[in-house]
Amino acid sequence: MKRQPYDPRDRDSIVAYAERLVGNSLREILDELPPAIDFSGHKGGFGTAIERHYFGYEPNSRPEPDFAEAGIELKATPLKTVRKKLVAKERLVLGMINYVAIESEEWENSTFIKKNSHLLLVFYLHEADTDPRDFVVRIVRLWDFPAEDLEIIRQDWEKIVAKIREGKAHELSEGDTLYLGACTKSSNSTDRRTQPNSPEPAKPRAFSLKASYMNTIIDDSLARQEAHRREIVIDPRPIRSVAAADVIAGLNFEDAIANLFTPYIGLAADEIAEQLGVTAKPGAKNYYAVLTNRMLGLDAKERVAEFEKADIQVKTMRLTTSGRPKEDISFRAFKYVDLVEQDWDTSDLKDALSKRFFFVIYQLDRDGTPTLVGTRFWTMPVSDVERLARRCFDETQHRIREDRAEYLPKKSENRAVHVRPHGRDSADVIATPSGRLVCRKSFWLNGTYIKEQLGL
DNA sequence: GCATGATCATGC
DNA sequence: GCATGATCATGC
Numbered sequence: 001m002k003r004q005p006y007d008p009r010d011r012d013s014i015v016a017y018a019e020r021l022v023g024n025s026l027r028e029i030l031d032e033l034p035p036a037i038d039f040s041g042h043k044g045g046f047g048t049a050i051e052r053h054y055f056g057y058e059p060n061s062r063p064e065p066d067f068a069e070a071g072i073e074l075k076a077t078p079l080k081t082v083r084k085k086l087v088a089k090e091r092l093v094l095g096m097i098n099y100v101a102i103e104s105e106e107w108e109n110s111t112f113i114k115k116n117s118h119l120l121l122v123f124y125l126h127e128a129d130t131d132p133r134d135f136v137v138r139i140v141r142l143w144d145f146p147a148e149d150l151e152i153i154r155q156d157w158e159k160i161v162a163k164i165r166e167g168k169a170h171e172l173s174e175g176d177t178l179y180l181g182a183c184t185k186s187s188n189s190t191d192r193r194t195q196p197n198s199p200e201p202a203k204p205r206a207f208s209l210k211a212s213y214m215n216t217i218i219d220d221s222l223a224r225q226e227a228h229r230r231e232i233v234i235d236p237r238p239i240r241s242v243a244a245a246d247v248i249a250g251l252n253f254e255d256a257i258a259n260l261f262t263p264y265i266g267l268a269a270d271e272i273a274e275q276l277g278v279t280a281k282p283g284a285k286n287y288y289a290v291l292t293n294r295m296l297g298l299d300a301k302e303r304v305a306e307f308e309k310a311d312i313q314v315k316t317m318r319l320t321t322s323g324r325p326k327e328d329i330s331f332r333a334f335k336y337v338d339l340v341e342q343d344w345d346t347s348d349l350k351d352a353l354s355k356r357f358f359f360v361i362y363q364l365d366r367d368g369t370p371t372l373v374g375t376r377f378w379t380m381p382v383s384d385v386e387r388l389a390r391r392c393f394d395e396t397q398h399r400i401r402e403d404r405a406e407y408l409p410k411k412s413e414n415r416a417v418h419v420r421p422h423g424r425d426s427a428d429v430i431a432t433p434s435g436r437l438v439c440r441k442s443f444w445l446n447g448t449y450i451k452e453q454l455g456l
Numbered sequence: 457g458c459a460t461g462a463t464c465a466t467g468c
Numbered sequence: 469g470c471a472t473g474a475t476c477a478t479g480c
Contacts, residue, residue: 083480285462285477316462322469332460411471421473424458428475439473442460 004056009069011118011142018074018120021054021137030054046124046132047076065115072118072142078126079138079218086138086222088214089126091183094207099169099195102161107154112207119143123218139221148244149179152253152306156180157207167198172205175356175379178253178310183208212311241305242296253306254377261295261360261375269362269370288316292360312377313355317447318362318370319456325447326364328411333422333442336400336432349393349443353380353417359454376454380416388416392443405438416449 006017021029026046030053051059051066051074060066065073078089094116107113123139145153156177163172174181182205192201216239246256264272269291270282276294280287290300292314298304307314318326331352344350357378362370380389392414399408408419423429423440432438 286479288462320469324470327463328471330461330463418472420471421475422460423474425475426473 006055008057008067011070011072014067014070014072015120015140015142017055018122018140021050021122022140023136023138025136026050026053026133027131046078046135047074047122049132050074050076050122063111063115065118067120070118072120073115074120074122076122076124077214078135079123080126086123086125086218088211088218091181091208091211092121092214093183093185094180094209096185096204096206097160097164097182099164099193099202103165103196105161107157110157112157116207117144121217123221139218139225141217141221143217148241148247149309151247152178152310153180155247155253160207164195165197167195167200169193169195169198169202169205170200171382172202173354173379173382173385174208174210175354178306178312178356179210179213181208181210182206210309210311213309216305216309238299238302239305239308240298240302242298243306257296257306257358257377258375260297261372264295264372265374267372269372272372288360288362289314292316295360307358311355313357315357315359316362317359317450318364319373319451320364321366323451323456325451328418328420328447329445329450330420330422331443331445333440335430336405336438340397340400340433342397344390344393347393349389349417350385352443353385353389353445355379359450361454361456378450378454380453384416388414392417392419396443400432403432403434403436405432405436405441408441411444411446414446416446418444418446420444 007013026049048059051057055074057066065071067074075092075094077092079086080089081087095112098111102111105111119142121139121141121143122137123141124135124137126135157180159177160172160180160182163169163176172182174183176182185204185206191204193204195202242260243251243253243256246259247253251259264275267275269288272278272291272295273280273282273287276291278290278294278300280290280300284290293300293302293304296304304314306312315329320326331349334348342348359376359378360372361374361376363373364370392409395409395413396419399405409417411418411420419441421439422442426439428440429437430440
């Protein structure tokens with residue numbers, strides 16, 4: 001074997017060698033590109049090619065990191081462009097979960113932490129209809145988890161493992177956790193694994209970093225690149241951690257967030273506004289969003305780092321005097337033409353409903369005065385996503401295909417999800433597959449369902 | 457100018 | 469009081 005152009009025992013040497021990839025494709029950087037790199041079929045083709053032809057070692061699935069002596073795990077992962085911005089094309093998979101073996105593991109010496117403590121991330125821009133050997137590497141980043149992130153990941157790991165120990169591996173959901181998810185592998189297949197403490201077969205799953213977490217790494221890396229290129233310090237993005245100190249001190253993340261609201265429970269919204277110096281008008285549509293931000297200790301324009309990384313959806317809920325939510329919760333409007341093409345498992349609706357939500361809850365009194373009564377984190381149970389939401393989705397597809405886009409599932413037809421207009425006004429129409437123009441619509445979560453779910 | 461999330465209005 | 473339809477406000 002020819003001598004490698006880097007020292008596999010030395011972290012700096014490995015990183016420096018990897019950084020030469022930035023701005024290049026495999027075709028550009030390799031003098032001799034083997035004619036027969038097989039990119040077809042397997043998804044990790046690009047990563048495999050980097051390992052084999054650039055770093056010169058055989059891809060493996062050993063329990064230790066790829067560069068064992070340096071403790072570094074190499075991960076090639078795709079980027080895509082959304083509105084001219086680079087974002088993660090997908091979550092980053094960090095190893096299959098062995099339901100049986102993990103039952104007796106402890107975090108400190110877990111398979112996960114042994115392999116994934118130091119990630120060498122190679123981000124390449126994936127482009128459709130392009131030969132993978134022409135994909136250009138855009139970012140190389142050695143990622144050591146910041147202490148507060150690692151602590152949240154530990155809490156996520158414990159939560160996933162606890163569910164497996166309870167014999168509930170089949171109920172795992174990516175929305176259960178914050179940064180580290182238990183994502184399905186080959187979700188369309190019928191492959192099932194046995195799990196401890198339950199006869200129920202479970203879908204195979206892997207640990208993964210959510211796409212939202214990957215996006216913060218991408219943003220930070222691009223800001224660094226830009227700062228380096230222009231030899232200036234870029235203004236930090238308006239994103240700030242609100243619970244880092246508490247979490248490092250050992251507090252559960254969600255408890256830490258709830259604690260931030262405790263001093264204001266029982267106060268009217270305008271009293272909270274006064275205490276926190278909020279000048280927004282109570283009628284403004286972002287009034288409650290501003291109040292939430294201020295209670296979290298942020299300025300109106302700042303965003304919560306943890307919520308962003310975990311892709312947590314923050315919602316204000318106002319309960320009427322009769323105790324039911326004043327509004328249902330809307331999702332983004334769909335395009336009829338796109339919707340009928342979607343498969344349920346990769347649909348926008350399933351994606352939106354699999355996230356974790358954070359509700360800030362106010363009770364309205366007879367005069368309409370809102371009083372803060374509490375907060376709740378919530379994820380839609382997998383069984384409801386797969387039954388109720390799926391039924392609404394299937395029915396919606398069915399009716400659009402039958403050219404009945406005016407008559408989509410109403411609130412009275414489904415306990416959890418319905419379809420309703422969602423445009424600028426009644427003139428905001430888009431084409432159905434048959435070419436007719438019908439007002440823009442979206443899926444909505446029924447307020448009554450949420451209320452029941454939150455135990456309100 | 458438009459998408460998105462939030463909220464209002466109407467009629468039963 | 470509620471389901472359904474319609475529209476607004478904000479930020480990019």
